Amino acid sequence: MEVKKGQICGQRISQRLEELAEISETKNGVTRLSFTKEFQRGQDLVKKWMSDAGMKVRVDNLNNIIGRYEGTKPSAPALMIGSHLDTVINGGKYDGMLGVIAGIEIVQVLYENDTRLDHPIEVIGFSDEEGVRFHSTFLGSKAVAGTFSPQTLELTDETGITLASALEELGLEPYQYKSAARPANDVLGYIELHIEQGPVLEKEGLPCGVVTGIAGASRFSFKVTGFAGHAGTVPLDLRRDALSGAAEIILAIEKLAKENAPIVATVGKLQVNPGASNVIPGEVTGTLDIRDTDAVRKSRVIDEILHAANTICQKRNLSFRVEKIMETDPTLCEAKIIAAIESSILSNGMRAVPLISGAGHDAMAMADLTKVGMIFVRCKEGISHNPAEFAAVKDIEMGAKVLLDTVIQLTVKNSNMEKEKVN
The missing domain is CATH 3.40.630.10 (Zn peptidases)
Structure with a gap:
């Protein structure tokens, strides 16, 4: 050298x-x-x-x-x-x-x-x-x-x-x-x-x-609750499928984050219960991580995400619960x-x-x-x-x-x- x-x-x-x-x-x-x-x-x-x-x-x-x-x-x-x-x-x-x-x-x-x-x-x-x-x-x-x-x-x-x-x-x-x-x-x-x-x-x-x-980070745990049922006997329009609801919520999170760039939002962990191939998911728990240098914008987007999640769950006859587990300032x-x-x-x-x-x-x-x-x-x-x-x-x-x-x-x-x- x-x-x-x-x-x-x-x-x-x-x-x-x-x-x-x-x-x-x-x-x-x-x-x-x-x-x-x-x-x-x-x-x-x-x-x-x-x-x-x-x-x-x-x-x-x-x-x-x-x-x-x-x-x-x-x-x-x-x-x-x-x-x-x-x-x-x-x-x-x-x-x-x-x-x-x-x-x-x-x-x-x-x-x-x-x-x-x-x-x-x-x-x-x-x-x-x-x-x-x-x-x-x-x-x-x-x-x-x-x-x-x-x-x-x-x-x-x-x-x-x-x-x-x-x-x-x-x-x-x-x-x-x-x-x-x-x-x-x-x-x-x-x-x-x-x-x-x-x-x-x-x-x-x-x-x-x-x-x-x-970026400051807000981290949440969430739970979407529906009702587990037989995968072969319950018609789609009568189901309370927690995983389908969670999937729609995740897509709403992605959409809102893209609309408010450079904020980033990540659903990094999901657990599906009962977790069987022939059972309609009755419960999904997950994590949401949201980061931004603009604390006001982050707070607004979080409110919009939670509103969207509750609206989706009401439409699907599901319940939605969320808990903040971490908060750091930008x-x-x-x-x-x-x-x-x-x-x-x-x-x-x-x-x-x-x-x-x-x-x-x-x-x-x-x-x-x-x-x-x-x-x-x-x-x-x-x-x-x-x-x-x-x-x-x-x-x-x-x-x-x-x-x-x-x-x-x-x-x-x-x-x-x-x-x-x-x-």
Whole structure:
């Protein structure tokens, strides 16, 4: 690998991602769950890269790793760049890790060019975003943002180990979790570079794009109840077929979502009872997931969906019950950070395509602390959380160039941002 000193090198980022991917519990895909020996080995490798890039490295009490590259004004608030180092089971090489390694890359370029910005730059690898082991997401970023709940420390994994015990095994002090929280006036902003995990950039033929917001999610469980009967003896016009009613409801959901794009709605799970080939379905239970960055529009569409479902069930002599099981607010990216990313994309000869993230990211938790922005990098066929997850070296390099240009812009144009933070 030939690396030109002082320049962004996509091949170096890619090679480091490959090295990190080798540290896995499984051979099929990447499995590196938080607070495991594999996670610690990966963190040790990241620590070395941070140190080699001129950063001072520390680990907080929630096991986040933070590399700090001092600015010419060390007391100025730090611009934070980051993502997560944990994976799902049999996941890919890029989800989360790309953002951390790209952050290290831009600091390394500054270091090799003997360049210091006015503001310190901090690259952070969050300890748990996916929530696979303890079934609670954004543990690391919530700790940094100051929104971590102490009750979370008592959560257990499948073997009965508590989160607190797992952290103590690493020599950390979990009940001192508040020490991980950062005062808002210590942070200028947070930027996360991430693979898109969707197909839009590939469709547009672009290596990267600017994220305008992360969709809030409403999740429901629903039940359609009819009456089970003999499949051969009950005429169609006398049936109370719960599955036929559910099918009509699903088509109504799809229609309303398409009419209100870019909102997305998904019926991801259905259970049919009694579930026999010769019995008319008497009951169907399912889930509905609705996501949008516009909370008002999402609320209106939910009302329209529920109205349509009740109308369909009344017409078919069925009953419909629904229960909300989860609600998360949308996260809007900061306008000035969006503008800086757009400017960086344009200066690198591309169109600036605005994107909405339907997936959750650490930026959602960090938004409780500071202003946030995100850059998406094209990934093949939009595949993620899968061993087939892939981003091309040239796209990775372009994303890192946009990230570096954005960081430079924000540290130059910081005075207005700081005034707004005070106001």
